[in-house]
Amino acid sequence: MPNWDQNKISNATIFLAGVGALGCVVAEILTMMGVGKLVIVDFDTVELSNLNRQWLFRDEDIGKSKALVAKEHLKILNPSVDVIAFNQKIEDIPDRIYAMCDLIVSSLDTFEARRWLNSMCVSVGKPLIDAGLYEFFGHVQVIIPGSDAACLECQPLIPETRLQQVCTLPGEPRKKERDEPKEVFPSVGTISAVIGGIMSQEIVKLLLGLGNPIGYLFYDGLSEEFTKLDLSRRLDCFVCGEKWKLDELRYFAEGDEKIGELRKRIALIYGLADPTMIVGTKIVDDEMSITEAEISEHALIFVIDATVAKPIRIRVVLTHNSV
Template sequence: MHSVGDYVSDESRYAAINKLLDREGPLTDGYQGAEAAKDFLRHQCKILVIGAGGLGCEILQDLALTGFGNIHVIDMDTIDISNLNRQFLFREADVGKSKAECAAAFINKRVPGVKVTAHHSKIQDHPDSFYMQFNIIIAGLDSVSARRWINAKLVEMVDMENPESLKPLIDGGTEGFKGQSRVILPTISSCYECSLDIHTPPTAFPICTIANTPRLPEHCIEWASVLEWPRLRKDVKLDTDDPDHIQWLYDKAATRAAAFNIEGVTWALTQGVVKNIIPAIASTNAIIAASCCNEAFKIATSCAPMLNNYMLYNGNDSLYTFTWEYEKRPDCPVCGGESMEVDVKRDWTLEQLMEWLSVQQKLLVKRPGFMYATGEPLFMWGPPQIHEQTKPNLEKRVSDLVPEGEEILVTDPNLPFNLTIRMTYV
């Protein structure tokens, strides 16, 4: 038994790992040999972990103990007291501090020889050159929008004349006793956007309902967050982790609920609706993290074939796993390479098109805006002057605004890209 700080040679520490690398597996193709694999894994491979929460803590631990020597972790969040029951790299004294920095410090202290570099920032704050330096990227995120962004970014970065620009993305996700891991080879395999419709759909409410005829407490909360916040606090980005922001939304929602004789708006419900809170279970995190790190190990060493390309885990009633190849979606707006074809009824107004887009599970848009292909606004939520100028278009028929076969651009806070759609009138 070695205590923290004791010198342990690589051969001793990684004896079990070396058994996997010292002999070539029966299904390997292009294995470069044990010494080359060990050297790349421990001294050359640079891996990025996105997210240092419940799943991210498990991933960081597994990577460090598997032999990855150069690990980076990025997370914009700080530690809350409620994190401590499952995010085991943190202690009570860390509450309020950066998750990325505390996680990196813990691993660096406990696993000598492994270097973990922390980035306390948003993933969107970094240029392409930041992501280009990594060999493998693992996403341990609980945010669909963040996963869509990194997926779209890695697809966008691929240069067909530069093989080094293709960065394998390993995505892990958990929801209660269910989880999944997948390997995404940007532009080659199906991407994250291809499979949006298999996720548990978030509760979506038509904008017309929340704006004009609310019937549920959730309608009032959505009205406060989707419509009132951008209108009254357009210069402040809504932070769903800020209690003051949640209080503001609760106050607005409660006032609206009272005006429509709706009961049930509470502070806890307000927080649950705007954060789309999903229960997290430590055992599920451990299983999915192990699967993600297993795939990273196989990609880094070529000691065994990687997952092709999706693994589903369900631990609700028993232990069940299944793997399959998730195929590329031909009309995927990220990796499909073409505009999305949409059949629009000839008498639909622009507002009806907006409502239709808002309930499409394969898009997950919330407040879509529209622009002509030339960049001229067709309808925009902001800034206020453009919103007022374009608002009358909502009542006009789409067929009168856009000639058949023409393309328009759809923008939305949830979209990490501008979606191009081409209308066919029926």
């Protein structure tokens, strides 16, 4: 193989978020290829319905931790690969584990978790290979922090209906997204093999420094057509944009506006499920007005939500002081 440098592969540490249909394909390819270290994070257990496409698992694994079972099987495939398994949620893994990896692979089954991981990757400056499957379709997106390419939030390809569905606004009962029955994304092994293969190829290209990352690629398994898009980064993106890094996301409000209203507007703009507003070190209540919450002109407020790994910083610009 011209330009192949096995040392670059053998010295690489790859973070695998989720070991479902795509995670199994990528983990197996990387293990056979002799990647140095594989960090596998998944808090799910193996279910009977997984066995048609998640080929690291067998009947006797049903009910066991996916991460731990995957580790056992991968060690058989290639004992020289250092596999570290965490039977945990990605949100519970410390930043330093993400920071020590060369790149991060997302094989997650909820939009919320994918958005959270995107935010984490931008924060630690590590490339993210994100992908998804639906019936006979799949997609791959390569996000390289600091490049001109879009992150997951720059060009939201998450369906608007889905955002509205998760958006809990003031006055509506709050709900816990993760406690609800999981949305089912029907998928088959043929599509996960194609998409997982492309993800692995993008990983190899990044490790060896060959070719160009694909940006966004959509695969239609019925027409056998690939569609490639170059999505550009947005300067005002609240996750990766320069403006947000410089604390320049500005928010116009009136002094007598209720925090609940401000929260609602912010939730809709950023597609957040249930944002919490923090001023100084205190959570501010929906019923308070901006004046009562002691938010002064150009004050910096922090917004936290299950879809972001780091708080969003917003400057409030008071357009009219009612006091």
